[in-house]
Amino acid sequence: MAEATAKSISKPVKAPAPVGAWRDILNTLTIPVLSIFTALIVSGFIIAFTAPEVLTLLPNFWEHPLDLIATMWHTVTTAYAALLQGAFGDWGAILRGVQTWVATGNETDFLRAARDPFESLVAATPYIFAGLAVAVGFKGGLFNIGGEGQLFAGAIGSAWVGINISGLPWFIHLPLALGAGLLAGAIWGGIAGFLKATRGVNEVINTIMLNYIMFLFTDFLLSERGPMRGSAGAPRTPEIYPSAYLPHLLPDPVRFHWGFFIALGAVFFIYWFLWKTTIGFEIRTVGASPTAAKYAGIAVGRIFVLTMALSGSLAGMAGANELLGLNHYMVAAFSPGYGFDAIALALLGKSNPFGVLAAALLFGTLRNGATRMQSIASVPVDIISVMQALIIAFIAAPEIVRWIYRLRAPAQKEREVFARGWGG
């Protein structure tokens, strides 16, 4: 019997043959893709039934059913067309803009047309950072709901460096500002990790509490006579020095800046860190089985702190990115809830850095397109929140999607464990 095994395992046999691998990829993609598709359909109905032109026709449904359906179709298609245009740009206009630019050297038309697709990437960037933050937490078995607070911490940290330090060249000031944002987020996240490690406090609760603390702290900093209040009569900081700006790649109105590439770098870094280093191995082991981790000699408490600090630092980068790349000053309400949306992103991306990247690009694109959808088709931007919520709901309850499309459940597939549950 020993010989039989010797022959079959003389060389490490790689995971299933290519065919199997493709099938696995398809299986993993099916539910997310169908969830998005179904969410779009359901949102379409909501768009239709909240549009004034449809509502006025409703009482007369039985007499002129076709009118109603036609109007619904028109409403929804206009809305989604606007969404697509806002998200990906009007390529006709872009190409014409390029022609003009080449012909006359005037790039204004091109820039105006190209603003939309680039803006999608700009919108996606904070989602990438925040999504990675939550994903790292999940991989370590921790549910980081404090992304929003850590984001604020990062913004404040980078704002402080941007405002109060002058006379430095950009290649020192900018990294310093980014570093401050990273550090601030790491500390804020690390507190939660520390509490969990030393006192066993559930991280869900303490990250939520820490969020509130940070929000109120920010309010204080920006209040009437707060330490970071600017001279303008508004609750905001002064502008940061230009040496701390994240450079834009193209002139206005395109706002595309270096933050996107830093975010991409973060994706690759996190992938390398979690899967190719010993510390990453320890984080994943603690996430998969804290008891086995302890037995394996891993200092579980220290890993909790490290995981939360790493997670916080990524969320902090999201805040720093927005501040240094876009507004260049900080207001109290500068985030539309990136830290919370990030939870959905991490779930959608299955806590894998590249999955998170894809999900973040999707969400960013949708958000960006929504503003255009509002201006052209008068559909409120909130529909995007509805759409995101539906996507999350369908991902979290894949049985619904399977039931709708009559799919068979995969035999004996292990269920993804995102976090160790409320017990910590």
Added chain:
Amino acid sequence: MPPILELRGITKRFPGVLANDHIDLTLNQGEIHALLGENGAGKTTLMNVLYGLYHPDEGEIIVRGKPIKITGPRDAIAQGIGMVHQHFMLIPVFTVTENVMLGDESITNGIVLDRKKVAREIRELSTRYGLEVNPDLYIKDLSVGIQQRVEIIKLLYRKADILILDEPTAVLTPQEVDDLFQVLRNLKEHGNSIIFITHKLREVLALADRITVLRLGKVIGTTEPSKTNSAELARMMVGRSVILSVEKAPAKPQGVVLKVENLVVRDERHNIAVNDVSFEVRAGEVLGIAGVQGNGQTELVQALTGLRRVESGRVTILGHDTTHATPRQLFELDVAHVPEDRQQDGLVLNFPVEDNLVLNEYYRPPFAKGIVMNFEAIERAAAERVQEFDVRTPSIFVKTANLSGGNQQKVIVAREFSGPIKLLIASQPTRGLDVGSIEYIHKRIIEKRDEGTAVLLVSNELDEIMSLSDRIAVMFKGKIIDTVNAEETTKEALGLLMAGVHGEEQSVTPPSMTPEEKALMQNGIA
């Protein structure tokens, strides 16, 4: 009389494995039918098909003469078929009554639960079948043996008369096993028919009316206890002559490796679990710690391996004070630990086999340089270990959860036994494993002993302790009651010690057995 239950040609495939291969099985009314086979033979799969948890790819099920389709447990229950699983399906924070009526609640006034009625029925069933149980107690306060009774009552409450029990004795003490057998005989008297899944030959011969042996998904044969013996059954189960010789040369103990002095350890509830325990283990000998589960052995091992705080006392390993050492420090002192709970502590089930094979060493060369891991080295070492320790796995990249229990344990053994180890602490190393794996692990433990390793073996299986140990210490209520030489004691004497009776030595000559039967007995099979 026609059989009450017939399975014809049942076939069930999973990706990569044919779990049941055209199986035929008949169950007569009022008989106890044992389904015997190693782990992975297909017994549980077959019963899951019968109970509706799996759908067969081919074959039919005929109950009371009528072919029926079972799509789920509700259908099975409707046909009078009930199953008690190996891992109980009880809710610890509910009472017996609530558990019994869960899913089949008796209702008065439309929405109010009628606990009194159910409790009354439970008491009736209790008396009728000799299954004494107090309906108002909470499951978490009941012993495992009583919990099992609740599971059986659940079935009787639903008027099941075809009962399937999956490895019922795996979690019972010897006394509880006898009680269970009595209950089953009672049920038989009342006309119930029972299928009894097990891999323990001794029980099968003691209890069953007929025995069907499965191996690798096929029926090897059906026989009766009077027409066979344990050697024959073992051969049918394993497919070869079972020559289990844990023949070991006498031990040659050398210097003291592990020294435990006045150890006191508390458990989760802050009660004293290890109460002033002292002992020594020398290089080249096996010290077995015997005792019924729950007398402090678990906490003792946890304290020695750095997983639980020591309240007072001292632990010394080769001169180093390791009373408060961490698992990593112990690992670096060449201490190996095969943990009691292999799936919770010993493995990360969702990780690939290769990761688990280096779970304790991943952080140092050659598996890592600084913080960067060296996957080539890991793959190479993993492949070597899989080969050396005969771990049956399609590749080192599959998730460890996909391996059978025996092979999972072999992964742990492969990991812990690699490299020079000075002290081996093995806790319940063959719990729930099949004959082949048990044989293998016992062999490796003796090998390590002969290489000069000090071995501390903790096991609830008395046969295992007696077969492997050179000296045996018995734990009872947190104390070591007595330490004896393995050759000078008997099972009966140890049994008494385990029950807390010390100072008495009864010499009972065991009935004569053939050497094969003796070897089987020593390995926990017969």
